[in-house]
Amino acid sequence: MKNIVIIGSSGGNLFNLGGAKPVQLLEEILKQAHAAGLNVKNIQFIAAKESMDTAKSNTAAGIYGYKENAVLPLFEASLKEVNHEAAKLDQMIADSIRNGEVDGIIAMSADTKAVNKETLAAAIESKLPIVGTGGTSMAAMTSMGANVISSSGTTGSTSRTRAISFISSLCKHWNIKFNPIIGSYEKAQQTNAAPWKNINIRGIMVSSLPGFIAMALILAVSQIPALKGLTDIFDLMINALPVMLAVIAAKQVSELDEVSIIAGVIAGVLSVQGGIIGGIIGGIAAGILVQFFFRKCIEWKFPITTVNIVSGGLSGLIAGLIVYYLIGPVALQAGNLIKEIIEQTVAFNPILAGVLAGVLIWPAILGGVYHAAILPIVLLEMEKTGNSFLGAVDMVGLVMVAAGINLANIIAPRDRGESAVAAPGFLINMGFGTFVESAYPFMFSNKIVFGGALVSAGIGGALVGLFNVRGTAYVPSFTAPFLSNNITGFIIAMAVPLIVAFLITLAANKLPAKKKAAKKSEDEVAV
Structure with missing residues (x-):
């Protein structure tokens, strides 16, 4: 040694x-x-x-x-x-x-x-x-x-x-063999491992969500008559989304910090015409190329400054030009096709579409499909209009239902300890528009509560379809209606499933107590 x-x-x-x-x-x-x-x-x-x-x-x-x-x-x-x-x-x-x-x-x-x-x-x-x-x-x-x-x-x-x-x-x-570690301190990833193994579409989408929420906020504020000028900012932010996704993708794939960020920015700017799908493809390509050029430049004994210039600049440029000239138009059409299918499905029978989306969204998140399939579609919808049909279903069918279940377990829990578990979940549901997993313990331990969640979500989805609501989750519940295209309709669509889930859970929690009291009476009569 x-x-x-x-x-x-x-x-x-x-x-x-x-x-x-x-x-x-x-x-x-x-x-x-x-x-x-x-x-x-x-x-x-x-x-x-x-x-x-x-x-x-x-x-x-x-x-x-x-x-x-x-x-x-x-x-x-x-x-x-x-x-x-x-x-x-x-x-x-x-x-x-x-x-x-x-x-x-x-x-x-x-x-x-x-x-x-x-x-x-x-x-x-x-x-x-x-x-x-x-x-x-x-x-x-x-x-x-x-x-x-x-x-x-x-x-x-x-x-x-x-x-x-x-x-x-x-x-x-x-003459010692060296495989550099280019990953994070906590999760080392060696350069001899294929960089494409780091590709995680779900991770890219989830990481980019704050940017989409920021865009939705600008859209909502721009509806105020005195702030109509912000519509130009909204259009600018739509064009920035592919850049944001490209940066996240390049950084996650290559894990080379500032070098990959530069490559992602260059690739993203050249991928704007391809929409968010083009941005993701450009960023992934840039991340893969960053690793390749970085490794080669080190092998060729380039000065480290030159290594970074070549691997960051050249990788982003090559990936971006490929998307700009070859992949961009196809990616844009693919994104538009997905959005068109959603719109046509909703237009055919909005209430039925809402019911199906509401009922199926719980199995989707429980089965791990939500972040892999539904969230990308939500973001594709938001890219076009700043809000989403499935985003509204997410808020009413998942967040509000979870909030209703948690609220019932705060007010009338089966066991005293459940109230302490439900309270933080309810506050996060209402305050941040997320953490629907907080309802899992109550759903998994009681079939009535689980069935009530599906029924409530279906009702919420039907109301989203009825009022033709487009909205988003991941924001405080009291602000969500103002980020939608129908404030009154979204308030109703949010309130009803919360109340239904609350009442069903409340009834389910009282059943064991009634059965216990009835059994006690029978025992006393027998004595």
């Missing part, structure tokens, strides 16, 4: 690109080093509270080291005092190099003339391979005769891309 040390500081430009968060920056290097089977022998990293370009001797700073397999602050004081203390650690690392205990060095904005001079002198004597960033410091090391095998500036880089570049260069030098 090769031993490496990490030296340097939070730097000037580096401060704005990860240096201000030293623990996260260093942990990313540790993660990549462990993936390659390298051992981090020691760390001497000086982090100031501001960029070294403007820092003074009295600027607050700290030394970060490596103890007990963790990055820890070793000493905190003014920058002058920290530098004095860091010199001791510098000498310690230099001694370990001369004792043959270190095989390579990672340097970030290192100080070649003061706090890192002993380490670098020992490294030059031992001809240790050095990789790092910081244009001035790396150039100084090279002129001193250091064995710099890879160097780059920090512009355009991130903590993750720098760490991968450092470890990749050292591994190439030592």
Whole structure:
């Protein structure tokens, strides 16, 4: 196993690109080093509270080291005092190099003339391979005769891309196989795994929901006569939806943070004409290409700044142009076809369509179909009009029904403990328009309550069809009617299923008590 040390500081430009968060920056290097089977022998990293370009001797700073397999602050004081203390650690690392205990060095904005001079002198004597960033410091090391095998500036880089570049260069030098970890800290995903395995349409849709709700809010406010000018903002936001979805898709697929975000933005802008389906396709393609170009550029030993420019810019451009010229028109037609089918179905018999949607929406969410199939259709409807038929059914058939069930269990629970369980669920149902899962315990434990939920949802759906309501869930219940196309109709459609679900659940909860009382009377008569 090769031993490496990490030296340097939070730097000037580096401060704005990860240096201000030293623990996260260093942990990313540790993660990549462990993936390659390298051992981090020691760390001497000086982090100031501001960029070294403007820092003074009295600027607050700290030394970060490596103890007990963790990055820890070793000493905190003014920058002058920290530098004095860091010199001791510098000498310690230099001694370990001369004792043959270190095989390579990672340097970030290192100080070649003061706090890192002993380490670098020992490294030059031992001809240790050095990789790092910081244009001035790396150039100084090279002129001193250091064995710099890879160097780059920090512009355009991130903590993750720098760490991968450092470890990749050292591994190439030592002929060690290295599969970089490019996923999150909690969920590592290696680059040798197919990026398309990260594609999750449901995850993309759910993550994008706040953007659609924001659009619905603008639509509602624009209905106020004095604010009619906001209709232009609404149209602008519709065009922004594909960009938003592309960014989310690219980031989820590639997991390369800022690099993938840039690729997603470029691809999304070029995918606008394809609607939200075009945006999703463009973002997914950009995410896959980001991983491909990033890996190739690292293999070709491009400077990390160039790696990010190529993988972020080129990936987004290629994916976006493909959607713009080839996929966009087809994607737009597909989206319009789905919306047209919904509209025609509702137009044929709106009440029947509402009943079916209301009754089936509970089995859909229980079976895991809702987020995979219904939510995308809701968002496709909202892309066109800012609200949705199925979105209205969601609010009345799921949220209001769950609220009715929870309310009944607050007022007249079968057991005292159920009231405490139902109260938070009811508040979230009414206050945020979500968390229908809160009704599951009561539905699963009582067939009457479960059947009541289906009946109530069917009635709510019928009212949505009757009043031709278009709306959305995921907003506070008292604001939902104002985001719809029919305020009065939506209020009625929301109130009725809530009351029906409440009454059925209330009756179901009282049955066990009546049976228990009747049994007690029978026992007394028998005695």
